Structure formats: structure tokens, C-alpha cells
Amino acid sequence: MNQATNQSTLQSLGWNEHFANLFAPYAEEGFSVGRISLEHKRIYRLMSEHGELLGEVTGKLRYEATGREDYPAVGDWVVIKARPEEKKASIHALLPRKSKFSRKVAGETVEEQIVAANVDTVFLVTALNNDFNIRRMERYLILAWESGANPVIVLSKADLCDDLEKCMAEVETVAIGVPVHVVSAEQGEGLEQLAPYLGSGQTVALMGSSGVGKSTLINKLSGADRQKVSGVRDGDDRGRHTTTHRELFQLPGGALMIDTPGMRELQLWEADEGFRGAFDDVEKLAEDCRFSDCQHGREPGCAVREAIADGTLEQARFDSYLKLQRELAHLARKEDARLAAAEKDKWKKMTMQHRSKKPKR
Structure with missing residues (x-):
């Protein structure tokens, strides 16, 4: 594969001059790059100029990581040593993220979970049925604004809405300056409104609770049954989990899409700018x-x-x-304590490493 073809392949995956500049020092050392499309128990599937590869992080990267945020996430560009003949790669470093959609991991642990990285646009999908929840939308908007990506609200299942005008009025009170599109993926209505966000090499992440219609939307946009679709529960219109993992894939038109599992419990992560934006x-x-x-x-x-x-x-x-x-504010107090502990652990590691290098007498 020649250099022009390599660049064309990478650009179709979202590569641009911004990432090329960040990668330049590694290129001089003979490394190549890949983009994470799937992660499972620290084994990564990535797309690259060598095709699809399975990757693992190196011991050095694992040793230097202070938390989950230092490991690759779906959408990340990573520095690799590829072994094309084995369809494998060693992941040596992460390129700095242009954007990241994060939330706090579920439970009492104060730790960041990166849901998607290097996203251009976030589709915040909300169903126009009995599960319509404006307060939940506020949470999604906070994290979308904080992510660095552009939020777009997609109101799905329009065919199930009895009072669209009322719902739109509610959305407009919280989604100030955010584009809002009404669609019915099941009926194939309104999907043309999403086309401007789905240009070749553009990355879009879908966020929303279970049952809002993300899988149906993906199937319609991709022109194939990529994702399994299940109905909502009787009585409350709440969805069953269909997507069980985060995955990046390419749509026929060239856009890249990251699907995510439904997140009913969306705990906030550091979001000062996002809070002000929302x-x-x-x-x-x-x-x-x-x-x-x-x-x-x-x-x-x-x-x-x-x-x-x-x-x-x-x-x-x-x-x-x-x-x-x-x-x-509560999260910030807990995060300060976590960072202090991480810094202490970092210095402890450095001290032990220094001692191990001292010559024995």
C-alpha cells in the first residue's frame, strides 16, 4: 500500500492535519497509527492502513497509566507497532484527544469512564413517548458541551407522540442554541435532516437511554440490520438494553458512527464548561x-x-x-482526594524505580 493510499485510508477513518501534527514525532521513529473501534477486557480492535488489527497495550503504557482514562477508548487514535502478517499490533501511546464524552463510573468509585473519543458531533437521542424526560436531557447536554463535540438533539419515535408542539416547547427551554431534529426511524421520516452531520470522515456518537431507538436509527442510516432491535417494556415505555458495548463503525456514506449502550444512570463527570453551556x-x-x-x-x-x-x-x-x-461540587471534592492519592502513588512508583536502578554494593 503506497503512502497516498495510506493517507486516503486514514482520512476515511477521521484522520486530519491536527492528528498528523501530533503524530509527527512518532512517525520519525517508525510507528504507525490505528483507531480504536472496539474494546473488550483491554483487548482492542482497531482500524488502520494495514486493515483491521487486534491490539494490546505495552507494559510501559500499562505501568504509566494512573487510571482508566489513560487507556484507549473507542474512537481514540493510538500509536502502534503493527504486525500485519499476524493481524495484531502493540499499542505504545495514545494521541491527545480532540474531544471526549465522559461520565463517572457507576457506584461509589470516583473514576472517569470515557464513553467515546474524538467525536465531531453527539446525537443526543430522546424518544417522544412516555419515557420523555427533560431533566435527563439536561444531564446529557452538560456532558455533551463538556466533551468538546457539537451536541445535536434527535427526538425519535415521532409517530408515538401525541403532542409534538408541547414536547418541542419543553426541549427549547433547555436546549438553547442546540439544533433539534424530529425523526421517526421506524417510518423513515426526518432522517434526511441528519445528512449534514454525516459527511465522509466525520465521527458521530449516539447517546441516549435504552429504548429511545438508537439501534433502529443506526439500521436505517446504514441500510442494513447492523444492530439488534428490541421493544420497550409494557407500562412505562422504558427500553431493554439492546447494545451491550461501545463500537465505532463506518456508514455507507463514509461517516463514522459510535454506538453506545443505553445509559439510564448518567452520573456527571468534571463538567464546569459543560454546566455553564447547558x-x-x-x-x-x-x-x-x-x-x-x-x-x-x-x-x-x-x-x-x-x-x-x-x-x-x-x-x-x-x-x-x-x-x-x-x-x-460533591464530585469535585471526592476527585481532589482521588488525585492526591494518585499523585502519592506516582511518586512511590518513581522512588521504587529509582532505588531499583541503584548499583548494589
């Missing part, structure tokens, strides 16, 4: 408060309370703002 309306109101440290309680001249009183701002929206603000 609650831009409340933040701008707060700037007009008489006091810069206004708590929006009983202080005189509180613009936020005035907006609630005159109906400009919904009380439920403000309550959600306060709740998510508290959640992020």
Missing part, C-alpha cells in the same frame, strides 16, 4: 443579580428569583440547576 440562560440571569455572590435565595435584587416570579424561568429548571451544581 445552563447558559440561568448563568446569564445570575450576572444581573445585584450581588456578585448572590445565592438566589432571599437577597434583594436577585435577577434569577425575579425571572422565576414573572415566568421567564421555570422553577423546575432552576431546581435542576441547583441539584446538578451540588452534584458537581
